[in-house]
Amino acid sequence: MEIQTAKKSWFSRNWPWVVPVGGCLTIIVIFFVFLGSVIFGVSKAFTNSGPYKDALAKTQEDDYIVEMLGEPIETNGIMNGSLKFENDEGSVDISIPIKGPEGEARVYIVGTKKDDTWTYSELYVILDETNEQVDLLWGKENNEN
Template sequence: MEDSNELVQKQSWLNRNWKWLIPSGCLTLLVLVALFIGGVFYEVTSVLKDSEAYKESMIAVENNKLVVEKLGSPVETDGMVSGTVTSHNNIRTCDVQVPLKGPKGKGTLFVVGEKRGTWKYSEMSVYIEKTNEKIDLLKK
């Protein structure tokens, strides 16, 4: 009987606790992967929201009476901004989609443009979900 007590005492911490080590190690790995992916999404969204094209288009949305009439005021972003903003040889391009929401409904802002000195947009429009309507923000 004395030998079995000595055997239990001589087992290492790893031998006594391996059943807890494996699940907690897997959980830790999953949490680290989730944090990494979340960080990447946050960084990409931040880059898009910091772009001049995004800021200019959101000002155009807020100043468009028809968009404000359809979505209500205030018009805000609703979720994650997606798309691309690239720079090559001092030429910037953007192709961005911004989900929007207001008290009266939801929509999506589409912005496509190029910057060679100043931004020139080939598209800046808001699609209104409720009415399936597309409002061109480039028309005066």
């Protein structure tokens, strides 16, 4: 007479390595989801800010920059710098990479916020191809000095 023994399931044979590996993978996935949401949140805070919108609008309205980069002009990558505001006061010191069909550049913004109004001490574009600085606060006539 032949004795049959019950065969263990796959999980009961492999649980000593499946549980730790599965747990580690779960923690890694949760970490990357958290990291992505933090990066997305910070990026959204920058793009919804007044200085970001003001700088992009002035850049897209400047005839010389449009001539050099072409249209449409849009952002091109991750901004860097600092943007701080609380209640009616704040400060900004950021740079935004931009691009058009004919070239790339970077917009630099330095300013302060007081009484819910942003005032910029510096707002300019540096064109990548020529390394030329175009001042958006004072207009093209002051860029030729």
